[in-house]
Amino acid sequence: MSDPHVPDALSPATVAVAAGRPERSQGAPVNPPIVLSSTYVSQGVQQPGELLYTRMDTETWHPFEEALAALEGAEHPGVVFGSGMAAIAAVFSAVPAGGKVVLPRHAYQVSLGFADDLAARAGVEVVRVDVADTDQVVAALDGASLLLVESPTNPMLEVADLPALLAAARERGVLSAVDNTFATPLGQQPLAHGADVVVHSVTKYLAGHSDVVLGAAVARTPELTAALRAYRTLHGSIPGPFEVWLALRGLRTLALRVERSQQNAAELARRLAEHPDVVEVRHPSLPDDPGHERATRLMTGYGSILGMRPRGGAAGADAVVAAVRLWVPATSLGGVESSLERRRRFATESRTVPEDLLRLSVGVEDVEDLWRDLDRALRSAVG
Numbered sequence: 001m002s003d004p005h006v007p008d009a010l011s012p013a014t015v016a017v018a019a020g021r022p023e024r025s026q027g028a029p030v031n032p033p034i035v036l037s038s039t040y041v042s043q044g045v046q047q048p049g050e051l052l053y054t055r056m057d058t059e060t061w062h063p064f065e066e067a068l069a070a071l072e073g074a075e076h077p078g079v080v081f082g083s084g085m086a087a088i089a090a091v092f093s094a095v096p097a098g099g100k101v102v103l104p105r106h107a108y109q110v111s112l113g114f115a116d117d118l119a120a121r122a123g124v125e126v127v128r129v130d131v132a133d134t135d136q137v138v139a140a141l142d143g144a145s146l147l148l149v150e151s152p153t154n155p156m157l158e159v160a161d162l163p164a165l166l167a168a169a170r171e172r173g174v175l176s177a178v179d180n181t182f183a184t185p186l187g188q189q190p191l192a193h194g195a196d197v198v199v200h201s202v203t204k205y206l207a208g209h210s211d212v213v214l215g216a217a218v219a220r221t222p223e224l225t226a227a228l229r230a231y232r233t234l235h236g237s238i239p240g241p242f243e244v245w246l247a248l249r250g251l252r253t254l255a256l257r258v259e260r261s262q263q264n265a266a267e268l269a270r271r272l273a274e275h276p277d278v279v280e281v282r283h284p285s286l287p288d289d290p291g292h293e294r295a296t297r298l299m300t301g302y303g304s305i306l307g308m309r310p311r312g313g314a315a316g317a318d319a320v321v322a323a324v325r326l327w328v329p330a331t332s333l334g335g336v337e338s339s340l341e342r343r344r345r346f347a348t349e350s351r352t353v354p355e356d357l358l359r360l361s362v363g364v365e366d367v368e369d370l371w372r373d374l375d376r377a378l379r380s381a382v383g
């Protein structure tokens with residue numbers, strides 16, 4: 001995308017601003033309009049590309065689908081869904097009854113729950129792996145229908161050797177999907193590393209303001225893109241036009257938000273690692289973090305999610321959440337506002353996630369304000 005030999009190659013930060021605009025003509029709007037119509041004037045046999053009915057397709061989705069494809073380096077438009085989970089469900093639909101799925105033991109808990117549901121309903125074998133352990137993942141791939149990877153993982157922030165895993169999946173004819181929610185397309189482009197499909201919870205960084213629930217998938221081939229669209233039409237897992245329009249508006253500032261929140265996260269990680277009331281900090285920016293070398297090699301930036309274990313176990317972690325004033329105690333991530341939660345408060349979170357792990361989603365506020373609030377909360381709650 002940023003090939004200096006291509007004169008009109010744009011950097012990803014510019015693509016986020018420039019892609020998916022209406023064609024330029026005198027008096028044309030700068031932003032795409034929202035079309036509110038459930039159906040379109042039509043009669044006779046539908047022609048290719050003709051809009052018919054909004055569950056199938058509608059023009060308000062297209063600018064975002066094109067912009068996301070441009071950011072992910074895809075040749076075909078993305079496919080928007082009503083949520084990140086709807087996009088992930090569409091990818092899982094490639095797994096036949098009795099098939100096999102390989103996914104991280106620390107994937108997003110609802111992705112894990114979806115796989116478990118497939119196991120119960122359709123006899124699918126589910127293998128949970130440590131994605132940081134390349135040999136373990138590759139050994140699990142024999143006979144698999146789908147490899148779903150998160151890197152960094154939610155919430156443990158393990159970093160996978162994506163090129164190695166995706167090449168191994170390809171060699172074995174295993175469909176590979178990467179959930180790129182944490183890294184964003186500015187942090188890594190999994191299609192360039194060999195993925196067949198990339199999924200996003202657009203709800204998070206891409207939309208960026210905690211006011212939209214939305215998902216998307218971007219596929220390598222036209223066949224897979226068509227299959228995702230067909231799934232969406234059959235299942236009706238579509239977004240409303242306002243959500244997609246808002247997500248496009250949020251996408252315009254993606255580079256600014258990601259740059260600022262990553263800087264904040266790296267600075268907070270550095271300070272927290274020396275805090276007397278903190279037992280452990282996880283962030284790939286830290287030189288001794290297990291994911292540091294890989295993230296440095298494979299990603300642009302280290303992301304804005306931190307893992308932190310305060311002193312005092314789960315009770316200490318809960319006390320920190322109760323003590324913050326600026327940080328928002330809430331689930332989800334990727335908004336402009338900083339938020340935190342103890343992940344094991346959910347009975348469905350992986351048992352191998354420590355009871356006292358706080359997941360921090362670092363926003364774009366002034367880093368000194370974030371630090372003061374966190375430092376005060378740590379000292380008053382567990383100090």
Ligand SMILES: Cc1ncc(COP(=O)(O)O)c(C=O)c1O
Nearest residue numbers: 083084085108154181201203214
């Ligand atoms: C990594 C990751 N993938 C997928 C999802 C699901 O996305 P949504 O909540 O938009 O359905 C989430 C939600 O937290 C997530 O963190």
